[in-house]
Amino acid sequence: MSRIILSLAQIGGDYDVLFCDLWGCLHNGEHPYPAAVTALQAFRAQGGKVVLMTNAPRPNRYVTRQLDRMGVPRDAWDIVVSSGDAAQEAMFAGRVGRKVWHIGTAKDDGFFDDIPAEFTDAPPITRVPLSEAEGIVATGPFDELTETPGDYRDRLIQARNRGLPMLCANPDVIVDMGETRIYCAGALAEYYEGLGGTSLYFGKPHPPIYDRARRLLDLGPDARILAVGDGIFTDVKGALDQGIDVLFVTGGLAAESMGADVENPDSDLLLGWLDNHGLAPHYSIGRLR
Template sequence: MTRIIQSLSQIGVDYDVLFCDLWGCLHNGKQPYPAAVAALQDFRHKGGQVVLMTNAPRPNQYVVAQLDRMGVPRDAWDVVVSSGDAAQEAMFSGAVGREVWHIGTAKDDGFFDDIPAEWRDAPPIRRVPLAEAEGIVATGPFEELTETPQDYHDRLIEARDRGLPLLCANPDVVVDMGETRIYCAGALAEYYEGLGGRSLYFGKPHPPIYDRARRLLELAPDARILAVGDGIFTDVKGGLEQGIDVLFVTGGLAADALGPDVENPDNSMLLDWLEGHSMTPRYSIGRLR
């Protein structure tokens, strides 16, 4: 059974490191949550380390720049690890070929253009039309505010029939941009699998992003880690599969299902909801604070 807490400080002393989600926990896509920022600053002030772990389909430097623009202070975190980092490694290694059809927006161009030092001597990755592609790289819909996975049905059927693998740079299915819910690359990858295609994943809940975080911090095997997030099938599932404790932020993606007060989830509704999803995070909290 999950334990509902009122602040991170109630349990923070029991952990050395936080693997903390961004969207829905630290910010809403437009501005940071001041209480969440303060909670991370306090955790670090008391000696903990904070990994901001995001399924953003961009290399981490672009995520850092976005956080700076939002006004998230640098003293709230130690390192940023993105799905884009882990997926980039796979793409440049040739996981879906060298000629790829890119589904995504111009804001994700850095995924292709900012080549990590270890891959600068590798054969180039070229973005080509679907008809010429050896594989697909999905960073999100072309028109993320209006499109759904079903808009790609015919093109994905063609890709499936040609046996093209799809590299998903962001396993999130949906996120909330302010008050607007938008589809992510994970929705396209799931839809492609439903059509019989093959999708490859590298962000939460899959191991590569967690392995990268541990390497960057040079964590000891016995480091006490707490995963924090609002995605039941990404943050919560990923943390549980990694064998680490999880703090579920109920006031994010699941807020509408858990009572009228986003800051304080209804206990019985929360327990029923978690049971229905077969997930048991050790802790839950309305908003990270």
């Protein structure tokens, strides 16, 4: 059973590190949630470390720039670890070949252009048309405001027939940008698998992103970690698979299923919803505060 809490401060003293999601927890894609910022600042003031762990398909420095533009203060976090970091390592290591068809927008160009130091001498990754590709790199739809995975059916069938693997740089299926719900690379990867293709994942809920965070903070096996997130099959499942305690933010992607008050989930609705999804986070909260 998931315990509903009113604030991070109720349990924060039991943990050394937060692995905190961004979209739906710290911001809505357009502006930060002030109460969430305050909660993270207070956790750090007590000596805790905050890892902003995101499935954004870009290297962390681009995520940091976005946070700065939104006005998220630097004293609310210690490091940013993105799905783009972990997936980028795999791409430059050649996991889907050296000639790739990129599904995504120009804002994700840094995924290809910002080459990690350890791969500066590696053979280059070249973006090519689908007909010339050895693999696919998906960072999101070409037009994330209007397209759905079904719009890619014919092209992905061609890719499947040629046996092209897809590297998914963002396992999120959907996110909310302000009031608009948009599809992410994870939706394309799941759709491709449904057509019989092969998809490779590196963000939450998969191990590489957690391994990277532990490595960057030099966390030992006894570190007390709490994951915070609103994605039941990314944030919650990923943390539980890693043996990490979880604070589920019900007022994010699942808000419409939790009752009329986004700040205070209905206990019966929450527990029924979690039971239907087969996952049990240790704690739940309406909004991070």
